Amino acid sequence: MPELAEVETVKRYLEKHILDTKIIKFKKFRDNLRYVLDSNLAEKIEKSKIINLRRRAKYLLLDLCNENSIIVHLGMSGRFTIQESNYLKQKHDHIVMWLQDEKQLVLNDTRRFGMFYCVSTNTIDTEPFIKHLGLEPLGKEFNFTYLKDKIKDKNKTIKNCIMDNSIVVGVGNIYATESLFAAKIHPKRSAASLKDNEISILVDKIKIILQKAIIAGGTTLRDFVSGDNTPGYFKQELAVYGRAQEPCNVCSSNIESINQSGRRSFFCPNCQI
DNA sequence: AACACGCCCTGCGCGC
């Protein structure tokens, strides 16, 4: 699913195309995604203009002129796209919003792990799924000092730490895996065992890889598309993710794959220690 | 309290 780079890609696309556009009509085609959908979404959303688009962690935020904000999470398989006026509803389209130019803003989510809420704009930061979130990885505050402090007493692996939303947000399985390879750190290393220079390099690599992935329009393994249905192109830049048994680009050793806390980890047994 | 894990759900690819 969409990690930070993919959600950012969608956000930038929507910002370019539907900012200052009014939502004329809202319709849901089922009563739940991951959670039950509020019954009053239509009245909170219809006839309001989208005045700002934001991303917080992997959540997309659409601020409306009526002081409500739509919160969208794409889960593992969510697509949030703009379709033409003659678009016909497809399988797994769960929410459609018709815009003033007759285009349709469509939320499609095969696995339905996504979320869709509408809350007061000024209470977003206190919403249950938002308030506990840690720092944005691309912000200045996410740095060596912060990460060192956060992991120094942790009794878990560094991969689990950088995927922990209460520490740093938006780093999912792909980018955690790739960042650890770039930093030459084995994913099973205990977080507390990292040396200062390793923490410092890891922070840098997380930022660099996410920025590169955003420029490439995200990573498309199978489901992900941007707002115009186009895939991202970062997959071809993945050094280890999904490349088990293939040669490492650096040393030609076979890349290994292991299960780690229920997720796949890929690493080079020679480069990463 | 801090972790690990199950689970929500559909679809796809693989092995038999």
Added chain:
DNA sequence: TGCGCGCAGGGCGTGT
């Protein structure tokens, strides 16, 4: 071909 199994980019809630 067909079936069943395992697995997939997330993250909450529960149990230890």
